[in-house]
Amino acid sequence: MVVKSELKLIKSLQQKKCRNEHGLFVVEGKKTIEEVLKSDIKLYKLFAVDSEDFKIEGVEVNRITNKELSQISSLKNPNGYLGVFHIPKQEQKIPSDWILVLDGLQDPGNFGTIIRLCDWFGVSDIVCSPETVDCYNPKVLQATMGSISRVRIQYTELNSYLSFNTLPIYGTFMDGNNVNDLRLPEKGILIMGNEGKGISDSITQLCTDRLAIPQFGGTTTESLNVASAVAILLHEIRK
Amino acid sequence: MVVKSELKLIKSLQQKKCRNEHGLFVVEGKKTIEEVLKSDIKLYKLFAVDSEDFKIEGVEVNRITNKELSQISSLKNPNGYLGVFHIPKQEQKIPSDWILVLDGLQDPGNFGTIIRLCDWFGVSDIVCSPETVDCYNPKVLQATMGSISRVRIQYTELNSYLSFNTLPIYGTFMDGNNVNDLRLPEKGILIMGNEGKGISDSITQLCTDRLAIPQFGGTTTESLNVASAVAILLHEIRK
Incomplete structure (x- = not known):
């Protein structure tokens, strides 16, 4: 009882x-x-x-x-x-590796899958805008399969967070540079945007590099699912 | 009314x-x-x-x-x-490209995401075992975002389907060969298994090649989500 x-x-x-x-x-x-x-x-x-x-x-x-x-x-x-x-206390740590930044991601299932991907690819820090879906949302936790315990997640105002950092900032855009043609550095920030609207304007201006995943065949598919894009980009980063 | x-x-x-x-x-x-x-x-x-x-x-x-x-x-x-x-009639076509084979995939959301990925990467044929979740399941359709109209999907007994084909058959396994070290051919069959059980024993025996996506960092994450794995593998295939 x-x-x-x-x-x-x-x-x-x-x-x-x-x-x-x-x-x-x-x-x-x-x-x-x-x-x-x-x-x-x-x-x-x-x-x-x-x-x-x-x-x-x-x-x-x-x-x-x-x-x-x-x-x-x-x-x-x-x-x-x-x-x-x-809920663990948020620690501000100096990044020593790639960091994933989420700018307004909304779908709990996508977020859970992304946390699981960060765990798989050894990316231990995710930084989220305040509008991003809460990582302790039950649907997020269900999709993480326990990975939430091995990835640090913090929520903060992205403009100031990004302004104070010295790492290259990679944003993903439909018209960005083909990720297959680039050599990615050992440390950096990867920004993924909202499922419908992408990366917000003010954050776009802070990006130092623009990335895209090349499509193959027709041009009818509107976009990759954001979790699929993270899978491919983290795979490329860790190569 | x-x-x-x-x-x-x-x-x-x-x-x-x-x-x-x-x-x-x-x-x-x-x-x-x-x-x-x-x-x-x-x-x-x-x-x-x-x-x-x-x-x-x-x-x-x-x-x-x-x-x-x-x-x-x-x-x-x-x-x-x-x-x-x-429901469109199933056409048996001679494959002229990569084909994705699903052996018992169960989650509708995963299947929808995979259909969307095939559309993005120009893989126009998916062949499913009879146990695979139905592609006209409402939850699958919701996750495809319309891609279902551009990818042919058929259900068939995989043992006989695979026995009659002459393409190399790539299965994904935890202990397979690192996909980053391989040169993938222009045509082939990529098999993905069930979320929990992986590829079934009888189908494993028909695989001519074993693939794996390398993990980075710790070894605690049990596995990649199957749709994340498809994202990375189709990206590698189309490079």
């Missing part, structure tokens, strides 16, 4: 405002919870329908009924496990 | 069985409908809440109320337009 006030608190964490207010976020699914437990992110409370099934040293598991879980889960079909974690 | 029997028919097309029985599928959203109308795919009927807003020569637009639309739409928030189209 979980007390009502706690159920209410956890349910409220589906909203960004409440996540920020309480400094907590929710992770669902056994495997993703295990990934986050392995990281530096601090556990607040862990719930499981079958607590016998989830034994990790030093971690207290609270029993929850299926009915209670369905009340607080963001999933249509909750899968038996729910962890509440503390 | 749309007659009840028609509403029932269209609603039934959310199920694969009914789509195949009637040879019809549903496309929602003005932009995607416009893309499909431009293709060889034949229109069955077009519905719009505001029929004044949708004028295409030679195309009859049927008025539908918001209430009727919400009864038959697969979307939580229907967006005013719904087109019913005839």
Whole structure:
């Protein structure tokens, strides 16, 4: 049994405002919870329908009924496990590698896939404009498959962030230079824009280089999905 | 007003069985409908809440109320337009280019993204095992952004399909050869497997070459999302 006030608190964490207010976020699914437990992110409370099934040293598991879980889960079909974690403090670090900057990305699934890609390609910092979808949104977390625990994500005003940096800033544009013809440096900033509108005007002006992924065949496809573009560009960067 | 029997028919097309029985599928959203109308795919009927807003020569637009639309739409928030189209006949063509083969792909969003990628990279044929998610599934169509009209998709038993072909067959495996070190031929078959299980054993045996996308940094990320992998591999193929 979980007390009502706690159920209410956890349910409220589906909203960004409440996540920020309480400094907590929710992770669902056994495997993703295990990934986050392995990281530096601090556990607040862990719930499981079958607590016998989830034994990790030093971690207290609270029993929850299926009915209670369905009340607080963001999933249509909750899968038996729910962890509440503390949102890590944002650290400002001097970049020693490529950084991915997201300017107003909106789709949670895209963001989750991009976090997973950064983890795969060893890009450990993502910097987001305040308008970018919240990385602790349940749908983002579901798509990260636990990678959220290995990538640092911060939200900040991009104009000032980019103005104070000395790395080359690569923006992606339909009419940019073919990425296959370029030699990319060892450090840099890669900016990806909003799914519909691309990179905003003020950020476009700060780009020192313009990149494009060449299309093949017809010219009818309007654009690559932003997560597909990140996959190709990080692959090129790491070659 | 749309007659009840028609509403029932269209609603039934959310199920694969009914789509195949009637040879019809549903496309929602003005932009995607416009893309499909431009293709060889034949229109069955077009519905719009505001029929004044949708004028295409030679195309009859049927008025539908918001209430009727919400009864038959697969979307939580229907967006005013719904087109019913005839499923195109499968043509067996001799491949003259790269072909993408999907062995049991399950996620509709991944499939939609992959169709969009094939369109972008000019790969016009996708061949799927019978277990692969149906390409006329509403969630697949939503993710294709209209690309479905420019990529031929067929479902067939892969063992016999692959046995009769003379092209090199590239499978993707965690322990395959680094794609960056290979020169890929002008024609070939690229096989992608199921999200969880990868390529099935019987199909693995038919692969003539084993590919892998190199990871960078730690080795903690379990795998790339299959659509991300397709993005990188088609980019490499078209270089």
